[in-house]
Amino acid sequence: MLEGKLLIGGKWIPCERKFESSNPATGEVLGRVCLAGKKEVTEAVVAARLAQVSWKNTGISERAGIFIRIGDEILKRKQELKTLITMEMGRPLFESEIEVLKTSEMVKYFANEGKTYLEGDAIPISPDTFSFTRFEPVGVVGVIKPWNYPMLLPLWAIAPALIAGNTVVLKPSDLTPFVGIEIGKICQDAGIPDGVINVVTGDGNTGKSLVSSDIDMVSFTGSAETGKNIMKNSAEKLHRISLELGGSDAFIVFKDADIEEAINGAVWGRFMNCGQVCVSPKRIFVESDIADSFIEEFVNKTRNLIIGKGLDPGTDIGPMVSMEQREKLELQVEDAVRKGAIIECGGKIPLSLQEGYYYEPTVLTGVTPEMKVMKEEVFGPVAAISVFENMDEAIALANKTIYGLGASVWTKNLDTAMYMSSQLECGMVWVNEICTLHPQCPWGGIKHSGMGKDLSRYGIREFVSTKHVNINLGTGKTRQWWFPYAKTVL
Numbered sequence: 173m174l175e176g177k178l179l180i181g182g183k184w185i186p187c188e189r190k191f192e193s194s195n196p197a198t199g200e201v202l203g204r205v206c207l208a209g210k211k212e213v214t215e216a217v218v219a220a221r222l223a224q225v226s227w228k229n230t231g232i233s234e235r236a237g238i239f240i241r242i243g244d245e246i247l248k249r250k251q252e253l254k255t256l257i258t259m260e261m262g263r264p265l266f267e268s269e270i271e272v273l274k275t276s277e278m279v280k281y282f283a284n285e286g287k288t289y290l291e292g293d294a295i296p297i298s299p300d301t302f303s304f305t306r307f308e309p310v311g312v313v314g315v316i317k318p319w320n321y322p323m324l325l326p327l328w329a330i331a332p333a334l335i336a337g338n339t340v341v342l343k344p345s346d347l348t349p350f351v352g353i354e355i356g357k358i359c360q361d362a363g364i365p366d367g368v369i370n371v372v373t374g375d376g377n378t379g380k381s382l383v384s385s386d387i388d389m390v391s392f393t394g395s396a397e398t399g400k401n402i403m404k405n406s407a408e409k410l411h412r413i414s415l416e417l418g419g420s421d422a423f424i425v426f427k428d429a430d431i432e433e434a435i436n437g438a439v440w441g442r443f444m445n446c447g448q449v450c451v452s453p454k455r456i457f458v459e460s461d462i463a464d465s466f467i468e469e470f471v472n473k474t475r476n477l478i479i480g481k482g483l484d485p486g487t488d489i490g491p492m493v494s495m496e497q498r499e500k501l502e503l504q505v506e507d508a509v510r511k512g513a514i515i516e517c518g519g520k521i522p523l524s525l526q527e528g529y530y531y532e533p534t535v536l537t538g539v540t541p542e543m544k545v546m547k548e549e550v551f552g553p554v555a556a557i558s559v560f561e562n563m564d565e566a567i568a569l570a571n572k573t574i575y576g577l578g579a580s581v582w583t584k585n586l587d588t589a590m591y592m593s594s595q596l597e598c599g600m601v602w603v604n605e606i607c608t609l610h611p612q613c614p615w616g617g618i619k620h621s622g623m624g625k626d627l628s629r630y631g632i633r634e635f636v637s638t639k640h641v642n643i644n645l646g647t648g649k650t651r652q653w654w655f656p657y658a659k660t661v662l
C-alpha cells in the first residue's frame with residue numbers, strides 16, 4: 173500500500189487527514205495520501221516564496237540545466253512511471269509510455285530553448301535614447317492540473333515556470349496524487365533546491381485554498397466549470413491566470429479526403445485514452461456523399477477495439493477514470509437516445525467487465541445540436557457522427573459550440589484546408605492529422621476552452637512579466653515637453 177506525504181520546503185511531511193487513490197480497472201485501493209488543507213497550502217506557499225528569492229538569482233543556464241537532468245531521470249524511471257500512471261488512471265501501458273516519453277522530450281525542449289525565448293528585445297528610440305525589455309519571473313505559481321495526462325500536464329507548466337525563475341506549488345488531481353508525488357521526487361533527485369517545487373495533494377478544496385493563497389499566478393488545466401471558479405476566486409487577488417479548459421472539437425471530413433486515413437484517425441482520436449482527451453474529436457462531421465461508407469467502416473473498426481485492463485498487453489481501451497465520469501457519460505448517451513439518436517454500437521457497460529469503470533466504445537448517429545453530446549464536453553468513449561452538405565454548413569456546425577479548443581479538417585485540397593483553418597473558431601487546427609502535440613508549437617483554446625498558451629515560446633512567456641527599461645544617455649538639461657510650457661514651441 174502506497175503512503176503519500178506533502179512536499180513542503182524540501183521535506184516530505186505527513187498529515188492527519190488522508191484520502192485514498194484507487195485503480196479504476198479494479199476499484200482496488202492503491203494507497204493513502206495527504207489531504208492538504210488551508211494550513212498546509214499556506215506553508216507550501218510560504219516555502220515557495222522564500223525559495224524564490226535565491227532561485228530567481230540563479231542563472232537561467234543553471235536552472236535550465238537541471239531540467240535536462242529531469243528529462244533524463246524521467247526516461248530512467250520510464251517503467252515504474254508508466255505502470256503507476258496506468259494503475260492510477262486506467263489507460264493502456266502503451267499510451268502511458270507515450271506520455272512519459274513526451275514529458276521527457278517537452279522538459280528538455282524548454283531546457284534547451286528557454287534561455288533564447290527569455291532574451292529581451294533592444295528597441296532604438298533616438299540617437300541618445302534606447303529601450304530594452306527584460307522578462308522577469310512572476311513569482312510563486314500555483315499549478316493545478318487534471319488526471320488525464322497526470323505527468324505531462326503538471327510538468328508542461330513546472331518546466332517553463334521554474335526555468336523562467338518562478339517557484340511552484342503543485343496541486344495534482346485527487347485521482348492521480350501519486351503521479352504528482354513522483355514529479356516532486358524526480359525534481360528533488362535531479363537537484364531542484366528545497367522549496368522551489370512543493371507538492372500539496374488534495375481535492376477541489378485544496379485547489380481552492382491554493383487559488384486564495386498568497387501566490388502570484390495560477391496555471392490551471394481542467395474543466396471549464398472549475399476554470400470559471402478559479403477566475404472568480406482569482407479576481408479577488410488579481411492573480412495572473414492561464415486556463416486550459418475542456419473542448420468539443422469538430423472532426424470535418426470532406427469527400428475528397430483519403431477516407432481510410434480519416435476513419436483510422438477518427439477512431440484513434442476519439443477512443444484513445446478512453447475518449448478522455450481535451451482535444452479528442454468529440455463531434456464528427458462527414459460530407460453527405462461519403463457518409464454511409466464512412467459510418468459503416470467507423471463502426472466496424474470501433475467494434476474491433478479491445479477493451480480491458482490497461483496493464484494487459486493488447487488492450488486498446490481501458491476503463492474510464494471514475495464512477496462519477498462514467499455516470500455523467502451514461503446520462504449524456506441516454507439524453508441523445510431520448511432525443512432520437514441511434515446507437516450504432518456500444519452504449520453500455522460491457523457484460524464481462526462489471527468490476528472497474530468500463531464503458532463500451534460507442535457510436536451515435538442521427539445526433540442534433542440540442543443533444544447534450546453536441547452541447548457539452550463528452551469525456552468518454554462516445555463518438556457522435558453527423559452529416560453536412562457543403563462547406564458553409566460544415567463551418568456553421570463546427571462553430572456551434574461554446575468551446576473553442578481544436579478542430580481537424582480532412583481534405584486533399586489545400587485551399588479548402590486553408591479556408592477552413594481561417595473560419596474555425598478555435599485555438600488549434602489539424603489538417604489530415606489529429607491530436608498531435610509538439611513542444612515547439614503553441615497549445616490552447618479560445619471561448620470556453622480557456623485563455624493563455626502552453627508549450628512553445630508563447631507558453632514560457634506566460635510565466636514572466638515584461639519589464640520595459642528606457643535609458644537616456646544624452647546630456648540635455650531639459651526636454652521640450654517639460655515645464656515651463658509657456659516657453660515651449662513644438
Ligand code: NAD
Binds near residue numbers: 343416
Ligand atoms: P477538474 O476541473 O474537475 O479538476 C482539475 C483540477 O482542479 C483538479 O486538480 C481538481 O482537484 C482541481 N479543482 C477542482 N475544483 C477546484 C476549485 N474550485 N479551485 C481550484 N482547483 C479545483 O477537471 P478534471 O476532471 O480533472 O479534468 C478533465 C478536464 O480537463 C476536461 O474538461 C478536459 O477537457 C480538461 N483538459 C484540458 C486540457 C487542455 O489542454 N485544454 C488538457 C487536459 C484536460
